[in-house]
Amino acid sequence: MLQSWREVLPGDHYTVRADGLLHYYDQKIMTQLYQPLVGIESTSLYFTLWQETEHGQSGQAATHHHLMGMMNLSLDRILKARKKLEAVGLLRTLKKKDSDPVFFMYLLVPPLTPNQFFNDGLLNVFLYHQVGSRDYNRLSKRFLEKPLDAENFEDLSAAFDEVFESIPASEFSRDLEGRGRWEDHAHPQKLRFQNHFDFSQLKSYLSDAIISEDALTDKVRGAIEKLACVYQTDPFDMSRAVESASLHTGTVDIEMLRKEVRDYYRLEHGPNEMPALYERTQPAEASEMAGKVPQNEEEQLISWYETNSPYQLLEELGHGSKPAAPDLRLVENLMFDTKLNPGVINVLIDYISKVNDNNLNKSFVEKVAAQWSRENVRTVREAMSVARDEKKKYTQQKQRAGTKEAAGRKKQGRVRSEVVPEWMKEQNRADGKHQTGVTEEEAKKRAKWLEDYLNSI
Template sequence: MQYFSGLRPADRFVVTTNYVATPFTEEILKRLYIPLIGLESIAVYQYLSQFLDDAQVSDEVTHYIVMNELKMNLSHFEQLRFRLEGIGLIKTFMKVNDDSQHFAYKLISPVMPDQFFNDPMLSVYLFQTVGKERFNQLKRQFCTESYDLTGYREVSKNYIDVYGTPKAPSAEIYQDNERLIKTNPSLGIPVHQQTFDFDMLEMLLKQNLITKEQLTKEVRELIAQLSVLYDIAPTDMRRIILKSMTSDQSISQEDLRRNARDFYQFEHEGNLPALTVAEEPGPAAEVKTQLSWFEVMDTTSPVEMLASMSKSEPTVKQKRMIEMIIEREKLPFGVMNILLQYVMFSNEMKLPQAYIEEIASNWKKLKLETSEQAYNHVKKMNQQKKELQTRQSQRENSYEKTPDWINNMAQPAEMAEDTKDLAEEKRKLEAELKNFWKEGK
């Protein structure tokens, strides 16, 4: 959502939270989050937390206080806030009343070490940022030593043995309990499942007799995270899932993480992805938005593109054809989208499979990698076709025909006389042949 006039000093905000900060959560922010998003971003997070009162909700104040106390302009404050939102430490809400804008900054609990080091995105980004030695050092700082209880047996008393049977509580005890401070679990980096084409994945897995039910909620969330982290398309995710199946036909999340990581490292010479901040939009942002059609083509599933063009769901046969060609020819989404559009527009919105396969094979040899390259190739082909037709038309029109006045010219006297003699001899010969057949009867 875009602000109607940008963030202004007079805009008001409140701060709320879903947890109670402790020295332990401060240690997590300091040791695990600062390497990822920087000290300045964590400082803004901690600065906003000091507005909270005992009820975990602050009074409403203006952004003047941010400019005055942090000594930074609001544009820079927003960029730091965006980093906190992207890593899952803040959620921002907004409402507009007449000419005023009101914001609510909800501080989210940092994830606990157990979840952090098992999170496929947070753990990989930290490892890539600090290196193996420092990563293991940080990990050890949040590990506990477990005492070996071999040979011991538990002799603890239970509640009833000590306190007896509990009495029935009064209903008044539970009044207003919904207002009590409670901690909601943090989900780490917010990645929505809509970022991944699960429809395409389910269609591909159906061919291997893997059903929707096997893609549990936890597995779907992990797939969405891995697809963003390692930039994995549905066709590649299918192969990763098949390698991660267990003997009881469930999907091992541990194997899924490992196989996805191996896939990325194989494609990137052993490297892992790093957490990078996107470039801030500059003056050319509007121009880029107007020219984003190729970007849409490069990131849209061919099945979605086809459904959008035809205003109806593609048939199962069409979906299988698209998947087969993408998997066999390794064509990027953008190139496949341009191919389908080119074939449809030149074949009365039909999709003849043999024709598509022939073009796909040719485009693979040409090493077309983006929708823009494929589009320019189609334009070039059409231009060459027009030029060829023009040359053929010019050649046909340039053939010299014998003028009628030459055909109608009077023949020379000698040629006319010779023609007359030949005709007479021919007549005599025909008469002799007729007499010959009469005599033979």
């Protein structure tokens, strides 16, 4: 369960401001481009907060209990929806210091324009994976304007100085300083990443003969950070892509950089594979140890499972080596097909690795994952409890199977000893001699029969 009371309470007050100009066209962008990424509850929260703004002016303060009633959602689900909006750059949450009662200010950020979204390099990639190539192409055609074909037209537009004349400075008293709201709309909030890309390591891999440090501008760094997040590219592989994208020019072509990283990813994972968007660590609503200090070994293990991603667990199991592509695809499919939380998947992978001799058999993993999904295992502690029960059952079944097999062998041994003919015992006592009254021809027949009999058993 999400312990939302650690961050916000129903009685805490809040107010909403628009951090830029919100336009009715943004509603289409929200529902068709952002909703597939953040979900219906996050989109609903955005629109609900939007209604509480007055053209960018602060509205009346309200409590979160009011918001719970308006959306008919628990505070846990509202907090989860809020964090998703924050993650994609649609909301900024500010908390007033030393305020009693606690006071929040929610700043609604306008969504990216269609051109910005489809050239973002991060959000558009995840949209492609979420909706598929057909719907993605349909959306891009709907939102992206085609360049105007003005080849057969003559430009008759008037020049500025044809219409206006200069105004004396003494007659112009307006304050021109400061950014307007329309300009705010054109400069959306920059996405933040908790795990920053190691640019110092990237520079150590780059060749000075191909690219200089000055070529890593802020725009290029932003693109590298997004690409590294989307495609899980390490500094070494990124350095090869950067050098390829700057070959012969000395400047990094961002479009070429995207192509290089994307091609490398497809080479590793398959020609039709695209990365998926998923919460990399255990979500807050299912975390038990958030903000707590582990008191024993079990709590330390729970904390590790909650704060590390399945990717990091696979690295641990591989003693620091990069996880294999089939294992990564398996984990990604588990997240989308079974909807298990990353912390639960950590326990699942670790458990199966131990009981199955470090072999992550796809069908076995998916079978156990489907069972855990049906049992609605959501937290790490629940997953550990189920894993213990499964291990106990597995051990008992193995013991029973071993007992049955031993009993079967014993029974089979008794049956074979019972059907041995009496004359075979006499044969062993004959010391190689024929019995009295047995002709040589009959002895040959019996020897042939004995050979056939022994072959048959």
